[in-house]
Amino acid sequence: MKPNLTTLGKVFDRVDAMSVNCFDQNIAVPDISFDNLDIVRIAGEPHPLRPVAQRSISNRLGIPYPYLTRCPSDVQAMNLNHWIKHEKNDQLLFRFDGQEVRAVFTTKYIPVDNFEVMERLDSLGYKPETPVQCHLDTEFMSLSIPDGAKAFDINGDKFKPGISISNSEVGLASLSIAAFVLRLVCTNGLVAKSDVSASYRHVSTKILGEFPIVMDKVSLELGAQREQFRLSLESRVDNPESTLASFNRQFALNGGEKDAVEWAWPQEAGETMFNVVNTYTRAAQKEDLPAESSFRLSRVGGNILGMLN
Incomplete structure (x- = not known):
């Protein structure tokens, strides 16, 4: 806008239209795996990661985002899949827009x-x-x-x-x-x-x-x-x-x-x-x-x- x-x-109408396909879901950490920095799998189903979600999951797992963006796809997957196994929370909050993941937080985070x-x-x-x-x-x-x-x-x-x-x-x-x-x-x-x-x-x-x-x-x-x-x-x-x-x-x-x-x-x-x-x-x-x-x-x-x- x-x-x-x-x-x-008009702003209300635009916000309403942008939220039509948005929803939140708590995801069990064992159900999370990565093909690369662009694709996360949830119980085997692939979902595109938007750039903000990429940064948030990288920060969550303690992997420098600039480093990951320079890595080839298989090295991205190796890093992400290794460190997700060390995630201390049982679940993470995923914010979706349709099939795309727009952000990842802990379940304590209450979005406004x-x-x-x-x-x-x-x-x-x-x-x-x-x-x-x-x-x-x-x-x-x-x-x-x-x-x-x-x-x-x-x-x-x-x-x-x-x-x-x-x-x-x-x-x-x-x-x-x-x-x-x-x-x-x-x-x-x-x-x-x-x-x-x-x-x-x-x-x-x-x-x-x-x-x-x-x-x-x-x-x-x-x-x-x-x-x-x-x-x-x-x-x-x-x-x-x-x-x-x-x-x-x-x-x-x-x-x-x-x-x-x-x-x-x-x-x-x-x-x-x-x-x-x-x-x-x-x-x-x-x-x-x-x-x-x-x-x-x-x-x-x-x-x-x-x-x-």
């Missing part, structure tokens, strides 16, 4: 699905026509809800603060809530550095019950974002491109994320930290980015903004 503004109802998040928002009174910004794919969801009542202007630029909710059904990140600011001129969305934003490991569904409390706490931070943007406009940067390269290293951006920053810079070029911050939020809109990378770039922009004082 593209990052431009859409509605909560995107569908549950959407239902919680509905129960809190958010209507289907509510405008939202969303990055969504099979691995990650970032959903931001601007609040028009708290909009503000800075030097003619219009901003709408709000709430950002992120979640990964396959374990890439915890369910979290943070402050969000939307720059209306280009629909750049910034996920703010936050002192009270909540993040919960998926060992309980506690956060779903605490949504109203957490969202109220996060909303108290929104007023501070206006002052941070003012500071960014007043903060000169002698060599912006060198500054971007430094932040890329500091926040350990991957190759695709760095390419997105390079793509965004000409559109936001200038000599202040405002331009630097908005380069990262613009980069989050690049078409071919995974949803997780789009969220990370928006968060990097927020982290940089939060450094200003």
Whole structure:
């Protein structure tokens, strides 16, 4: 789903469609074997392993994933089949999408699905026509809800603060809530550095019950974002491109994320930290980015903004 503004109802429909063939199953460890890193057999039946599932089972068995990807198929199978016999749990939780395995966890892990998040928002009174910004794919969801009542202007630029909710059904990140600011001129969305934003490991569904409390706490931070943007406009940067390269290293951006920053810079070029911050939020809109990378770039922009004082 593209990052431009859409509605909560359309996001709900997309989440619903993506979940149609998804289910979970506890699998007895003795029933698990591998043809290679791409195929796991469950009681003899082959199932494709998606990349996230490959990484999670490799980490679970203590085998470095980069090493496995460089091995020939028979060596992959030898390593995986050897170490699965040493798995200390009797069962593992497999998350399926049809016949494909999308993630592997221990049975103590209690996933929070995107569908549950959407239902919680509905129960809190958010209507289907509510405008939202969303990055969504099979691995990650970032959903931001601007609040028009708290909009503000800075030097003619219009901003709408709000709430950002992120979640990964396959374990890439915890369910979290943070402050969000939307720059209306280009629909750049910034996920703010936050002192009270909540993040919960998926060992309980506690956060779903605490949504109203957490969202109220996060909303108290929104007023501070206006002052941070003012500071960014007043903060000169002698060599912006060198500054971007430094932040890329500091926040350990991957190759695709760095390419997105390079793509965004000409559109936001200038000599202040405002331009630097908005380069990262613009980069989050690049078409071919995974949803997780789009969220990370928006968060990097927020982290940089939060450094200003």
